Amino acid sequence: MIKKWFQNIGPGTLVAAAFIGPGTVTLCTLAGVNFGFNLLWAMLLSIIATIVLQEMAARLGIISQKGLSEVIREELKNPILKQCITILILSAIVVGNASYEAGNISGGILGLETIFGEFKYHFGDFSINLMSIIIGVIAFVLLYIGNYKFLEKALVTLVLLMSFSFVITAIVTKPNILQILKGMFVPRFPDKSLLTIIGLIGTTVVPYNLFLHASLVKERWHKKEDLIFAKKDTFISILLGGLVSMAIIVSAASISSTNILNAADLAKGLAPLYGNFAKYFLALGLFAAGITSAITAPLAAAYVAKGCLGFKGGLQSKSFRLVWIIILFLGVLFSSVGIKPIEIIKFAQVANGMLLPVIAGILLWIMNKKNILGNYVNSKFQNILGFIILAIAIFLGAKGILKVFNFL
Template structure:
């Protein structure tokens, strides 16, 4: 039974790999340190919302046998609107993932440095971090092989490693199960927690995962009969990813110090209380989170560029490879020499803030079009859930844009 389950998991696990990146790990860490178990309910809400949207993206990919950006390009008939949305998607996903890629690689570095220490070389005033180059090489090799099944197995292995590492760390801290369940099931709004709550939802319900998922499922499945497998894969994988986030919050809640700013600090803070094992498990999880996101971000950007610009060919095509190579190169460059392209990141945050509600709305619209999905259009219940998530995404998008301009 376990062997059969492993044979059927795939695209959903890659989506979980994408949203459990260094940013999510850091946010979950600060949520646990500052608010204990009180914000676990927000994580549970995020998991439900992500399952609803990702199931729609997976269903679209299997039935239409096209990526989300391809369907959008075909279904929006108004030229100006099509051009605006295409430009927005390219800006948010391709430019956004290029600017966030350095953070993904840096997250993997933090995990390795917690175990190995810093490995860098100074050239005058310039310091080059060799660990970022090593992570870049690993990501490059996995992507360049260009075989979906191989890439899927590699990422599934990393996700299992990541999940095991974080869950074991949470168990080591011996949390009070009653308090954990209370935090999961009873919504609470501690003072100054609103932005953290919004952040927990925003790092889980990610626009680029909708594009990634719709493109990946058609690499794996092509028959309508595969919908059940895709749905099970989505639910199990997103819950697994959510469990990782919950485990990080639980681990962080056990630290009495408020000086924990990221997962590397958390790993060092756990060592005196729970032994070196806790530190190494958490560091290993952080490395896996960084490297999986460092692989899925360029992959998602390449799929989006392919759909928006009409590239032909698959994972091994020239243009597909060129897109992910540029994004990976920029990530390695910025992380290895410690540059943060602040203005580009701000632009990407604004574009993503606009994209999330627009794509959630377009996805809902497409999921009700019989010419695209036939009998597999949304049910009334799916539309109700989708509409609620759309309202939340509008709120999240507005918050993200206001935050960039320091209005909140």
């Protein structure tokens, strides 16, 4: 039974790997430290929304055997509208992932440094973090091999390692199960929690995962009969990702200190209360979260560029490799020398804030087109859920843009 499940697990796990990056880990940590179990419901809501949208993306990929960006390019007939949306997609995902990649690598570094300490090479006033180069090399090798099955197995292993690490850490803190259930099913809005709630949903319902998922499923499955495997994979993998996020919130809720700024601080904070092994489990989870996102972000950007710009060839094509190499290189460069390209990150945040509602809306439109999906178009229930999520996406996008410009 377990062996059969593992045979059919894959693309969904990569999506889970992508949304549980260092940013999500840090946000979940702060949610737990500042609000205890009270925001678990927001994570549950975001997981449901993610499952609904990702199932649509997976269905589109299998039935059409095309990526989402390819379908958008073919279906949008108005040249001005097509050009505007293509620029928005490329800006949010290719430029956005390049600017966030340094954060992904830095998250992996935090995990390693919690266990091994810092490894920096100094040239006078200039220093390079050797850990970022190590993580960059690992990501480069996994991506350059260019074999989907190999990449999938490597990422599934890392995700299971991450899941095991964070869940064990949560169990070690011996949380109150009734309080956890209350936090999950009774929505509460503690003072100053609105931005954290928006953040929890915004880091889970990620635009680039819709493109990544539609492209990955067609690498794995080719027949309509495979839809059942894709649905199980999506449902189980994203639930697993949600469990990881909740485990981080639960772990952080056991710390009373207000000096926790990220998961590395949480690892150090857990050590005196629950022993060093809790610190090591959490640090290992943070490393796995960083490296999986450091691999999936360039991969997603390359798939998007391929679909939008009409590149030919697969994972091993020169144009595909060039995109992810540039993004990975920029991430390693910025993280190793400690540069934070603030203006680029702000631009990417605005583009992502605009992209999520636009892509959610376009995805709903595409999922109702019989010329693409035939009998596999959305049901009425799926459309109702989709429009509710679209409303949430518009709200999140507006709030995210306002936050960037300090209006919130």
